[in-house]
Amino acid sequence: xxxxxxxxxxxxxxxxxxxxxxxxxxxxxxxxxxxxxxxxxxxxxxxxxxxxxxxxxxxxxxxxxxxxxxxxxxxxxxxxxxxxxxxxxxxxxxxxxxxxxxxxxxxxxxxxxxxxxxxxxxxxxxxxxxxxxxxxxxxxxxxxxxxxxxxxxxxxxxxxxxxxxxxxxxxxxxxxxxxxxxxxxxxxxxxxxxxxxxxxxxxxxxxxxxxxxxxxxxxxxxxxxxxxxxxxxxxxxxxxxxxxxxxxxxxxxxxxxxxxxxxxxxxxxxxxxxxxxxxxxxxxxxxxxxxxxxxxxxxxxxxxxxxxxxxxxxxxxxxxxxxxxxxxxxxxxxxxxxxxxxxxxxxxxxxxxxxxxxxxxxxxxxxxxxxxxxxxxxxxxxxxxxxxxxxxxxxxxxxxxxxxxxxxxxxxxxxxxxxxxxxxxxxxxxxxxxxxxxxxxxxxxxxxxxxxxxxxxxxxxxxxxxxxxxxxxxxxxxxxxxxxxxxxxxxxx
Numbered sequence: 001x002x003x004x005x006x007x008x009x010x011x012x013x014x015x016x017x018x019x020x021x022x023x024x025x026x027x028x029x030x031x032x033x034x035x036x037x038x039x040x041x042x043x044x045x046x047x048x049x050x051x052x053x054x055x056x057x058x059x060x061x062x063x064x065x066x067x068x069x070x071x072x073x074x075x076x077x078x079x080x081x082x083x084x085x086x087x088x089x090x091x092x093x094x095x096x097x098x099x100x101x102x103x104x105x106x107x108x109x110x111x112x113x114x115x116x117x118x119x120x121x122x123x124x125x126x127x128x129x130x131x132x133x134x135x136x137x138x139x140x141x142x143x144x145x146x147x148x149x150x151x152x153x154x155x156x157x158x159x160x161x162x163x164x165x166x167x168x169x170x171x172x173x174x175x176x177x178x179x180x181x182x183x184x185x186x187x188x189x190x191x192x193x194x195x196x197x198x199x200x201x202x203x204x205x206x207x208x209x210x211x212x213x214x215x216x217x218x219x220x221x222x223x224x225x226x227x228x229x230x231x232x233x234x235x236x237x238x239x240x241x242x243x244x245x246x247x248x249x250x251x252x253x254x255x256x257x258x259x260x261x262x263x264x265x266x267x268x269x270x271x272x273x274x275x276x277x278x279x280x281x282x283x284x285x286x287x288x289x290x291x292x293x294x295x296x297x298x299x300x301x302x303x304x305x306x307x308x309x310x311x312x313x314x315x316x317x318x319x320x321x322x323x324x325x326x327x328x329x330x331x332x333x334x335x336x337x338x339x340x341x342x343x344x345x346x347x348x349x350x351x352x353x354x355x356x357x358x359x360x361x362x363x364x365x366x367x368x369x370x371x372x373x374x375x376x377x378x379x380x381x382x383x384x385x386x387x388x389x390x391x392x393x394x395x396x397x398x399x400x401x402x403x404x405x406x407x408x409x410x411x412x413x414x415x416x417x418x419x420x421x422x423x424x425x426x427x428x429x430x431x432x433x434x435x436x437x438x439x440x441x442x443x444x445x446x447x448x449x450x451x452x453x454x455x456x457x458x459x460x461x462x463x464x465x466x467x468x469x470x471x472x473x474x475x476x477x478x479x480x481x482x483x484x485x486x487x488x489x490x491x492x493x
Contacts, residue, residue: 020075035151090157161484180206183211193221194222209221352421396486
């Protein structure tokens with residue numbers, strides 16, 4: 001490996017963040033210039049404004065945007081699985097930067113004489129350094145500035161999506177990976193192992209397990225090996241150049257876990273501990289103290305009427321748009337389904353909705369009528385129950401378009417947990433039943449995740465995250481990511 005390659009691998013995250021800052025700066029400047037060009041291109045000639053008029057404003061915009069990007073966590077090296085939080089941060093930071101820039105244009109235009117000789121006099125030199133007295137409020141176009149921030153939002157969202165995919169490809173090729181160990185071999189450790197193996201683009205290269213019992217050394221657990229016991233930690237960390245250790249021992253005593261944490265502290269390796277009740281952390285919780293004893297509590301649940309009205313309005317708007325734009329596709333699909341196999345065009349099935357209420361979900365029929373029923377969904381692309389037309393519809397998730405009829409009837413939402421069949425819901429435990437707190441959706445986090453090929457009820461983490469963090473902004477992000485997934489053809493079998 002070359003010296004450059006070694007340097008890149010050792011300093012991957014700082015280099016990526018540095019490049020990201022430069023890319024963001026270029027995108028913001030490009031958005032500003034593009035907004036000026038568009039306004040000048042279509043505005044009347046008598047209202048033409050030279051680019052030099054916007055020099056100070058665009059410079060201020062670029063500086064404020066970078067500060068807001070940092071403030072809202074867009075330069076954090078920790079990424080969510082689908083980068084949903086980053087897309088939300090782009091929107092929040094762009095809106096915040098818009099208001100900050102407009103406020104600064106007002107307050108930085110000229111140095112106030114009142115500050116002279118007052119307790120604020122020490123601010124005068126700073127005010128002069130960023131003085132915008134050369135900016136005439138009548139010389140620049142408000143439309144140009146508004147358009148600039150619209151373009152900043154859209155282009156930054158696009159650039160972040162592209163950079164996220166680029167980093168994923170680098171991780172997939174082994175560039176920028178951190179070698180990790182899992183301490184523990186119980187159910188929690190296996191969940192972590194499957195997550196690492198399922199999503200190599202997280203940048204975490206799973207090396208193997210470390211177990212408390214030395215007799216398990218060398219044993220294979222699924223596709224990974226137990227490399228040693230606790231006494232081998234120092235050797236394993238150096239031998240495999242471990243960058244992170246995950247302690248997955250929620251079933252062990254507090255003294256055992258804290259002793260292990262002390263050992264990792266002495267060895268100087270970053271570590272992460274999976275808490276005993278880690279599913280509880282999927283909820284929004286607050287940490288309280290009872291005379292120095294930390295307590296975990298869930299905030300009181302309150303129905304937000306305004307948020308519910310906004311979500312319902314979005315559901316109706318999206319459903320009406322899909323039904324109107326896709327009317328011709330509905331007709332063509334109906335004809336092709338009828339031509340290929342006898343039976344109805346639509347498939348009706350009882351599913352369980354919010355608060356456990358059953359409803360009849362509507363889909364395009366993708367299987368032969370003799371195979372339709374309350375059975376588990378196909379999990380391979382050559383299932384004999386599925387018709388040729390059905391295989392095409394399922395690949396692009398187009399068989400679910402009639403679900404929007406359920407949305408209009410109020411039985412489903414555009415975004416939410418996928419509804420399950422009654423015989424599966426009957427097996428739900430207390431944690432699984434949390435999925436029933438929200439109205440089921442046509443799409444959701446699980447549908448656009450790497451776990452899409454696994455059963456819905458085996459991936460409750462995605463649904464719990466959505467239920468605890470649902471908002472209009474999150475719905476819009478999921479809808480946009482669903483569009484990409486449909487175009488790529490990463491739907492069901």
